[in-house]
Amino acid sequence: MTDCSLLTCGVEDERTFEMDDYADAMPRWCPGCGDHAVLTAVERVLEKEQLRPEQTVFVSGIGCSSRFPHYLDTYGFHGLHGRALPLATGVKLSRPDLNVFVVMGDGDCTSIGAGHWLHALRYNMRMVVLMLDNEVYGLTKKQTSPTTPLGFPTNTQPRGSYLPPLNPISVMLGMTNASFIAQTADWVPAHLFETIEAAFHHDGFAFIRVLQRCPVFSANIFERAVKSPDLTELLVDDQGINVTNLGGLYKNLLRHDPSDLDRARWLAEPSDKIRLGLFYQNQAHPKYEETRKVKHHTPAEKIALLNTELDRYAV
Amino acid sequence: MSANATTSATKTSRTRAKKPRVIKASQHILEVVSDSGEGAQKCGQSFGLISAKMGNGVWTVEIIPAEIQPPVRTPGSASGVRIRLGEDKITNWGDETNLVIAFNEQVLLSRHRLDALADNATILIESAWETHEDPSVRQAWTTAMEELSTKSYRFINVPMEEQTLTITDNPRRGKNMFALGVLSWIYKRDMDKVRAQITDQFVKKGDEVVKANIDLVELGETWASKNIEFRIDVKPTAPEQEMVVMNGNQATAMGAIASGMELCSMYPITPATSVSHSLGDIFETFGGIVHQAEDEIAAIGVAIGASFAGNVAFTVTSGPGMALKTEFIGLAVMTETPLVIVDVQRGGPSTGLPTKVEQADLLAAIFGQPGDVPHVVMAPSTIEDCFHAVITARRIAETFRCVVMVLTDANLATGVQPFVRPALDTRWHAAPLNLEPVGDNASPYDWNNDTGLSQRFIPGQPGGMFTATGLAHDKNSKVDYSPDNNEKTMAMRSRKIAVLQSTLKPPTVHGEDDGDILVVGWGSTKGAIEEAVDRANETGLRASSLHLTFLSPLEPGLKGIFSRFKKVMTVEINYSDRVGDPYITDESRRRGQLSWLLRASTLADVDCWTRVPGQPLRPGAILDAIVKNIPIGATHD
The missing domain is CATH 3.40.50.970 (Thiamin diphosphate (ThDP)-binding fold, Pyr/PP domains)
Structure with missing residues (x-):
């Protein structure tokens, strides 16, 4: 699709990029917000992979976390609430050569954008999809989100939320064409980095739920888990995400073969532990951008073809 | 005329061998209607295509039931096509239908109730229902015929089922091609073109299907040649250009x-x-x-x-x-x-x-x-x-x-x-993607102050990186809520539209450049409006019309054109309150949509005549509206 440019015509690109090269505006998130850690981890991945900034697109919706593209010196599309995925689908469908990252919040992804979320997974286009889940609406100042824990008081449900939370991991694992489903947390930066890195290398739609602290509106939701690593269980496997160098803090290691969908679904069910790691991976599903790949033609070729087509309508 | 009377007339005519009467017409409107699923649409569409390919002017309108499988033999089941056929170019669906071929009396009723048919329309109708074994069907036939007898339609019974059963087991699937044969004979269609059309249509289904359908068409043609006493001649004109x-x-x-x-x-x-x-x-x-x-x-x-x-x-x-x-x-x-x-x-x-x-x-x-x-x-x-x-x-x-x-x-x-x-022209195509590196100080929204236009950067262009955002932003696409920036960027986005407007040509007036009434329209009503204006002119009325392609921005010069007419009135297919209805005053009246727009942009007192029948407007109805709305004291040539 891309036409020839200096960078795609065999001329060696000798540029190297450091983390700072990917940074743009100073983030305006609150001090202590988990989004900072995600941004840093993403910049580390960009640096490690030496992604060309002009070949990389970050697409987001609306919410605190959706400011993400503004803080990166790549191409970006800060879209509509809930609608990051259709935009990203359009970008990838017409330009499979671009590296596409999507950043959404929990309200963005699992509430107003829930329909797109399910279908984007079915399309299985190669992109890294980060759902930054602070389990509350932040930008609009503390309303209940689908992932808000039962009974958690907010400004719209001051006597506590009425419904048990939606479980994003089990929703994703229930969908046709699930191909990479992982969970990580902003307060375990090494795991966060490795997860995004693994997602980037995944050949398909890589969905990551990042448990993310909001120091202003939902600080207490993750407080215990942050303070007591014993409450966390790391899913490890040679085929999964292996983060061994966590300073010995995280001792609960659970072997899980990420090709085992049934066990992944069982592990995603609520338990007394927060499970971080790769729940499921399957690179066998066709990618929509490949399935829909078409041969391109010059305008002159198209005119010849269209003239043949018009013959069918000729009087 | 009752259906019974025509049946006997048709029976006698079977033995007749005299030459059919040829009715010459510069244009004719016909309809094919059946129960949904009986294929009247395919029949009508084929007839329209064949006629167009012969060089006739054609405009077809589909008659579409609201459901996929409505109950059969009900007025709600009517499905088909209405074809206006002309010697020259046809620009709209015309007025009333002159000839109908109906697969049962119930679908015909729906057309009758819509006042779609001319008072003296010729109606070819499947005769099997009149003598059907089920008494309720016979009763429905009789009741329908009574209702239909309020008009002076001329009925011709056609034994579609009886005939098609001679070569097919399922008349429900065969009648439409038989009907196409009947119509092809009546309208003197080129049978080679008819066969070619059918071949083209069914070729994917195999030779057997093609042959079966051609047989049915020929059966209809033969039946018509022996039983119909007239033919209608709407002469095709060989087009000067490829069509x-x-x-x-x-x-x-x-x-x-x-x-x-x-x-x-x-x-x-x-x-x-x-x-x-x-x-x-x-x-x-x-x-x-x-x-x-x-x-x-x-x-x-x-x-x-x-x-x-x-x-x-x-x-x-x-x-x-x-x-x-x-x-x-x-x-x-x-x-x-x-x-x-x-x-x-x-x-x-x-x-x-x-x-x-x-x-x-x-x-x-x-x-x-x-x-x-x-x-x-x-x-x-x-x-x-x-x-x-x-x-x-x-x-x-x-x-x-x-x-x-x-x-x-x-x-x-x-x-x-x-x-x-x-x-076709290669210049119609989009320019190829330009992924040349962008200069150091280039901005993704480097608006030209005069035009509001700016260069567009595409992912893949080195140096052009920016984050598109729905938030208010400056020329670098950085979020900017400042009053000056907001005023400026609003103006830039708006100015582009004014620049486009400056490139548009003033619309041409159909008819005289000044007069008593100017009808303004937009979209699919153009042909009907212009035909109505032409007819008005023939009767000496000083009417003209103007049709807009650009609605936003509006085409230039409207105010000047409007000023040359005593009255300006839009004709549209959307709702407006009618003057004289309860509570409707000049102040409370909700007007046609284009009329709102033109009043706001020209400050002219633009009236409207609008209807929402769920059908295209008939030129005859627009002509009536012109006659009724022409200002009192208007000059008559």
């Missing part, structure tokens, strides 16, 4: 291909969907993709994403879909991402009349987005226009980094008309 014949949605699809677009992102909605059907068959051979999204919102989102990434895309929808796309339209305008939206209008509000025509999306299209959302709205007025409008729309969208809406309607979408075969 093509298709419906408006096909023309829209072909126009999209001709414009070089490579992505149609859509969600199914009547009556727009068939654009994607036309593309679905062939688009991939052109390097194009029809993406059926999960909903209307995703459909436009994918198109915007693709366009942001460098490939101008389009989405096609109808009114309810337009409503859902509203927020994304705002985003495309705010981020100055080129986009073409085709809205095939249907009757509203809400789910309204899904299969029927209305022109009621105009104001929503122009003003329906929250915030100030300057963009372009244009409306093709013929099927040929549908082809060219998409090409123009894409070029404007790209040149001005803006959203262009193309408003067609159900009448254009399904109507079939021949038009001059377009001479």
Whole structure:
């Protein structure tokens, strides 16, 4: 699709990029917000992979976390609430050569954008999809989100939320064409980095739920888990995400073969532990951008073809 | 005349061998109606295509039931096609129907009740029902015939079932081709062209199917030649130029291909969907993709994403879909991402009349987005226009980094008309992606102060990195809420539209440049309005008309043109309160949508005559409206 440019015509690109090269505006998130850690981890991945900034697109919706593209010196599309995925689908469908990252919040992804979320997974286009889940609406100042824990008081449900939370991991694992489903947390930066890195290398739609602290509106939701690593269980496997160098803090290691969908679904069910790691991976599903790949033609070729087509309508 | 009387007349005529009477006509309107599923649409469409290919002027309108499988032998089951046939170019569906071939009396009733048929229409009707073994069917026949006897229709009984049973087991599947044969004989169609059309239509189903259908057509032709006493001669005129014949949605699809677009992102909605059907068959051979999204919102989102990434895309929808796309339209305008939206209008509000025509999306299209959302709205007025409008729309969208809406309607979408075969041009295509590096100080919205135009950066262009955002932003796409920036950027987005307006030509007046009444229209009503004006002129009335293609921005010079007429009146297929109705005053009256727009932009006292029958307007009805509305004291030549 891309036409020839200096960078795609065999001329060696000798540029190297450091983390700072990917940074743009100073983030305006609150001090202590988990989004900072995600941004840093993403910049580390960009640096490690030496992604060309002009070949990389970050697409987001609306919410605190959706400011993400503004803080990166790549191409970006800060879209509509809930609608990051259709935009990203359009970008990838017409330009499979671009590296596409999507950043959404929990309200963005699992509430107003829930329909797109399910279908984007079915399309299985190669992109890294980060759902930054602070389990509350932040930008609009503390309303209940689908992932808000039962009974958690907010400004719209001051006597506590009425419904048990939606479980994003089990929703994703229930969908046709699930191909990479992982969970990580902003307060375990090494795991966060490795997860995004693994997602980037995944050949398909890589969905990551990042448990993310909001120091202003939902600080207490993750407080215990942050303070007591014993409450966390790391899913490890040679085929999964292996983060061994966590300073010995995280001792609960659970072997899980990420090709085992049934066990992944069982592990995603609520338990007394927060499970971080790769729940499921399957690179066998066709990618929509490949399935829909078409041969391109010059305008002159198209005119010849269209003239043949018009013959069918000729009087 | 009662049906019984004609039956005997037909019986006697079977033994007759005298030459049929030939009725010469410069134009004639015929209909084929059956129960849904009996194939009257296929019959009518084939007849229209054959006639167009012979060189007749043709305009077809589909008669569509609201359900896929409505109960048979009910007025609600009526399905078919209405064809206006002419010696020369036909620009609209005309007035009343002159000849009908009906597969049962109930579907005929629905046409009768809609006043679709001329008082003296000739009606060819399946005769099997009159003598049906089921007494309730016979009773229904008798009751229907009584109701139909209020008009002086001329009935001719046609034993469709009896005849088709001689060569097929399932008359429900064969009558339509038999009917095509009957009509082909009556209208002196070129039988080689008839056979060629049938072959083309059924070739995918194999030789046996082709032969069976040709046999049925020939059976109808033979029966008609022995039993019908008249033929109708609407002489075809050999076209001077090469012509093509298709419906408006096909023309829209072909126009999209001709414009070089490579992505149609859509969600199914009547009556727009068939654009994607036309593309679905062939688009991939052109390097194009029809993406059926999960909903209307995703459909436009994918198109915007693709366009942001460098490939101008389009989405096609109808009114309810337009409503859902509203927020994304705002985003495309705010981020100055080129986009073409085709809205095939249907009757509203809400789910309204899904299969029927209305022109009621105009104001929503122009003003329906929250915030100030300057963009372009244009409306093709013929099927040929549908082809060219998409090409123009894409070029404007790209040149001005803006959203262009193309408003067609159900009448254009399904109507079939021949038009001059377009001479395709590579310049219609989008420029290839330019991924040259961007200079150090280049900005993604480096607005030219005079024009509001700016260069568009595409992902892949080194140095051009920016984050498009729906938030207020400065020339570098950085979020900026400052008063000065907001004032400026609003003006920049708006100015582009004024620049486009400055390139438009003033509309041409159909008829005299001044006079007593000027009828202003937009979209699919053009042919009917101009025919009405011509007829008014023939009676000496000083009427003219003007048809707008661009609705936003409006074409220049309207105020000057309006000032030369004693009265200006829009004719539209959308709702307006009627003067004289309870509570309706000059102050409270809700007017036709174009009339609101013209009053606001020209300060002229633009009246309106609008109707919402779910059908195209008849030229005769528009003529009546002209006669009634011409100012008192108007001069008569």
